Amino acid sequence: MKISKKVLSLLLVMLLALGLTACGGSNSGQSSNSGEATPASATPSSEESAGTTNTVTDELGREVTIPEDPQKVLALTSAVMQALYNIGVEPVGKVEEYKVTEEGSALPSVGKTQEINIEAVYALNPDLIIASSRFHAALKEELEQSGAVVYYFDPDKVGEIPLVELTPYIGKLLGKEDVADEYVQSVHAMADELKERISTETGIKTGIVIQDGDTVTAAQSASSYGSMLSLLGIENIVPDDLPNAKKASFVSFDVETIIASNPDVIYIMTASKDAENNKAILKKYKNDPQWSSLDAVKNNRLLILPFSVNPNRSTPEDMVKATAEAILKSNK
The missing domain is CATH 3.40.50.1980 (Nitrogenase molybdenum iron protein domain)
Incomplete structure (x- = not known):
């Protein structure tokens, strides 16, 4: 019986050891899974964040992160306003010069292209402002204080025919290249x-x-x-x-x-x-x-x-x- 008790004791110790190892393995796995779960759940968010933004250098040499599908876009020139309409994006406000469409003309005004009313810009609470390096460079800090992402374009660098090529330029900025390309092709076909x-x-x-x-x-x-x-x-x-x-x-x-x-x-x-x-x-x-x-x-x-x-x-x-x-x- 003593031998039997010893064997039994050894078996009990072995079983306890195996149990502790299994628990330790399980805990280690949970810790690993937990450690991986956080990044795993964050990874789509991180990838989504990477996928929903477009980091570019604007014409003032600033690195700007453009959000995907911004809901409140404000263009500070008439030409960019129309380019937005051409790719299916309705701007949140207008400049006084814009008279192309009834819906655009009815939007709240932020003043003339060369006389922007900063308070009117703030009132619209845009999440993206597209400004001209030619007309609005001096307003950089004031525009940034709106809380919006501010991107500066240079009319001289849009293309050989800026009137038409501004649309694919803005389309690329906002991730709407296909719509912009279709528009340009239709204009050239007619021309x-x-x-x-x-x-x-x-x-x-x-x-x-x-x-x-x-x-x-x-x-x-x-x-x-x-x-x-x-x-x-x-x-x-x-x-x-x-x-x-x-x-x-x-x-x-x-x-x-x-x-x-x-x-x-x-x-x-x-x-x-x-x-x-x-x-x-x-x-x-x-x-x-x-x-x-x-x-x-x-x-x-x-x-x-x-x-x-x-x-x-x-x-x-x-x-x-x-x-x-x-x-x-x-x-x-």
Whole structure:
């Protein structure tokens, strides 16, 4: 019996040892699982966080983290407002210049592009502000105090045709590249059809857009107005490398250069859509000996640029269409 008791005791000790090992293993496993469970449950959150943000460097050289699908986006230029609409994002406010859509015009205002009302910005409580490095760099700290993410873009770095390419630029920023690309393709498809018609029906190859005034100013190719010529396959006679003119939509341009270039079509941008006033403007140019010798005047291609051809009043596609129709009508 003593031997039996010893054996029994040994067996009991062994069983206890195994039990303690099993418990220790179990506890160790729970600790490991617990240690892994926290990161595991945090990992989707972390991955989600990584997946729901887009860290980029803006045009002021700042690293900016853009949230995915921001709900309250505020654009501080009319062009960016329209780019947001083009990709299906409704801005939370407007700048005064914006007149393209009724819904956009009805939004609460934050002032003019170059005269932003900071208090109005704060009142909207945006979660993302898209500002221009050209107009709003001095407002950086005040805009950041709104609590929103602030991203600065540079109009000069958007693309060769900023009027259209701003949409994919903003689309990429907000993770809506597919929608933006579809939009751009549709604009180019329409422009290509009109370009073919202009080439076939009119033979126009060169042109210029000027502003009526005491001195002659002309649209640069990168401007919204110059972009119309580019999209329609018309070469702008205004060179791209004029000194000190990089940031201006319109630049000083002398009549002698226009006469020497003798463009096929001349658009005159006026301050209103008053028909009688515009007729008087055309008459003034046609009766001017300097202008009357030009082929554009002789061939009835000295045209008033439709009042709607303005990025504050029309979509890019409507601007292209109106610009082309003015040429095609003059050919009849």
